[in-house]
Amino acid sequence: NPRSELDPELSAYFASFGQVICYLFDPDGFFEGNLRRCGVKNLICGDPRISDSRHAVHQLASPLESLALFLEDSSVEIFPSEEDAAEAERLLAGCRLPLIAVHPGSGSSKKNWPLPAWEELLSQLCDTKASILVVSGESDVERVAGLKEAFGSRLVLLDHLPLHILGAVLQRCTFFIGHDSGISHLAAAAGTECLLLFGPTDPAVWAPANPDVNVLRAPGGLLHNLPVEVVRSHLPDFLTPQ
Numbered sequence: 001n002p003r004s005e006l007d008p009e010l011s012a013y014f015a016s017f018g019q020v021i022c023y024l025f026d027p028d029g030f031f032e033g034n035l036r037r038c039g040v041k042n043l044i045c046g047d048p049r050i051s052d053s054r055h056a057v058h059q060l061a062s063p064l065e066s067l068a069l070f071l072e073d074s075s076v077e078i079f080p081s082e083e084d085a086a087e088a089e090r091l092l093a094g095c096r097l098p099l100i101a102v103h104p105g106s107g108s109s110k111k112n113w114p115l116p117a118w119e120e121l122l123s124q125l126c127d128t129k130a131s132i133l134v135v136s137g138e139s140d141v142e143r144v145a146g147l148k149e150a151f152g153s154r155l156v157l158l159d160h161l162p163l164h165i166l167g168a169v170l171q172r173c174t175f176f177i178g179h180d181s182g183i184s185h186l187a188a189a190a191g192t193e194c195l196l197l198f199g200p201t202d203p204a205v206w207a208p209a210n211p212d213v214n215v216l217r218a219p220g221g222l223l224h225n226l227p228v229e230v231v232r233s234h235l236p237d238f239l240t241p242q
Contacts (some may be wrong), residue, residue: 008036015039021063023048056205074209076189080168088168095131095156098174098238101192102132104142104147106181113179113197113223113231115143119150120228121177126154127241133158133173135183136165175236179223182205188213195234201225 014020014035019042024031026045035043046063050056057074064071080088092099102125104118125132129194132157136144148157158169171177176187176194180201188194188208195214196207200221207215216234217224 006034013221018042019067021046022043025049041125052202052205054205055209057209072234076185076210078167078171078189078206079185080164080171082191084164084168085171087165088172091158091161091165091169092133092172095133096129098130099129099172099241100125100130100132101135101170101173101176102186103135103178103181103183103187105136105142105143106179107139110200111180111198111223112121113199113226114142115146115216117144117224117226117228117231119147119233122147122151122155124232124241126151126241128239130174130239131156133169135159135161137183151201164224173190175239177235184208189203193236195231197223197226197231199226 004114015038015184017040020035020040021044022031023046024037026032032043032045044063044066045077046052046060050059053059055074057076058071061071067132096193102122104112104115106112115230118162122132133146134147136159137160144157144159147155158166163186167190168184170192171190174190176184176192177186178187178194178196179222180196180198185208193212194208195216197218198207199218203217207213214234216226218229
């Protein structure tokens with residue numbers, strides 16, 4: 001509400017920044033007005049809506065061009081702290097190498113490969129010499145619960161890790177398999193070789209642009225049309241069952 005009383009603590013917090021860049025969808029300008037009432041002097045409002053015109057990273061970075069900051073490419077890299085690296089080592093203690101991470105979910109059921117397909121693939125991966133890590137977020141509870149019931153201790157479940165810790169874990173993995181999701185972008189930014197299964201969304205806009213990212217697009221954009229055998233054929237040789 002543009003006429004409401006602003007919280008003094010929040011007002012001081014926002015006013016403490018030399019530059020604020022806002023991507024909140026604010027068609028009426030209420031949030032922008034409140035930021036300026038807080039004392040924010042340098043404010044750039046970006047459009048959070050993504051079109052199919054070019055990669056999402058370039059679209060989201062375009063407001064920075066007013067500050068003479070131009071994005072040269074779409075790849076992203078993370079650098080975990082020593083503390084995060086140590087916590088990752090603690091979490092992975094006892095796991096045999098190589099480490100393979102999978103994320104069987106995403107923010108939308110339409111972007112998820114069917115759970116029976118995941119179960120078939122994981123059954124084959126569990127017969128390799130690798131440790132299979134299943135990472136998950138809040139939207140993956142039901143899917144991961146089914147995998148836990150089916151595989152038990154054959155999988156290493158890493159649920160709801162803070163992103164900075166998860167990034168350090170993924171950096172220690174040799175390979176990652178996932179969907180169109182934020183965790184897939186984190187794995188790519190960690191420098192891990194990725195196989196990403198895409199359905200209805202356009203990889204040219206939404207897939208990580210990092211090196212060593214291989215995108216497998218489902219026929220017709222429907223992930224239930226993607227056979228397990230095809231996914232298996234895109235895995236590295238060391239993931240062949242023993």
